[in-house]
Amino acid sequence: MRILLVEDDLSLGEGIRTALRRGAFAVDWVQDGASGLLALRGGGFDLVVLDLGLPRMDGIEVIRQLRAAGDAVPVLVLSARERPADRTLGLDVGADDYLGKPFDTAELLARVRALIRRSAGRANPTLESGPLRLDPATLTARWKGRPLDLTRREFALLRVLMEQRGRPMARDAIQRHLYGWDADVASNAVDVHVHQLRRKLEPGIIRTVRGLGYALGDAVGDAP
CATH class of the missing domain: 1.10.10.10 (Winged helix-like DNA-binding domain superfamily/Winged helix DNA-binding domain)
Structure with a gap:
C-alpha cells in the first residue's frame, strides 16, 4: 500500500517514514502543502498523512482542494494544534482522522491500518x-x-x-x-x-x- 507523507519537520518526517516503511508501506514524502496537493493530483495513493502547519499551503487548504476535486483518498491529520476547534475544522473540511503531536508510532500505524481497511469496506482487520x-x-x-x-x-x-x-x-x-x-x-x-x-x-x-x-x-x- 502506498502512502503520501506531507510533513515539513525533517526529523519527525524521517521518523514517520521509517515507521511506515517498517509497517510494509511504500512512502513518498513531500515537505510543503503545494507539493502535497500536486502529488495527490497524480493519484495512486491509498492514504495521506498530513501535517497542518505547512509552508506554501496550509494542510486545511490541501484537504479543502482535495475534497473539492472529488478525491476520496483517506486523510490522517497530524498536528500540534490541540484546540478542539482545530480538530473540528480539520474533520469538517474532509479529514478522516486526527492524531495530535507528540504521538506513539504504534498508534499511528494502527490508525493508518484502520483507515485503509475502512476505505476498502472491510470490517475484518485480517x-x-x-x-x-x-x-x-x-x-x-x-x-x-x-x-x-x-x-x-x-x-x-x-x-x-x-x-x-x-x-x-x-x-x-x-x-x-x-x-x-x-x-x-x-x-x-x-x-x-x-x-x-x-x-x-x-x-x-x-x-x-x-x-x-x-x-x-x-x-x-x-x-x-
Missing part, C-alpha cells in the same frame, strides 16, 4: 483468501495454517494482491505500491518478488494475466 491469511498488524501470513517466511517487500506484494483479489494489477502499479518514487528499482523487481512468493505458496495462486500483470485468485484470461 485479509483472508481461502487458506491464505494475512495480518497487517503483525506483518505475518499463513498458508494452510503454516507460517510464511516473507520479506517486507513480499509481504507488501501479497497484501496489495489480496486487497485487489481477482483483479489484475499491472507491474508498474504494483511497483509504485511497493517502492513509491524510489528511482533505484530494477526493472524486473516485481517479477522477482512474484517468483519468490510463488515458491512459498503453490502454483497458480498468483497468476499472470496476459497483457495486464498479476492477480491473486480467479481472473478471466489468466494463466499460471
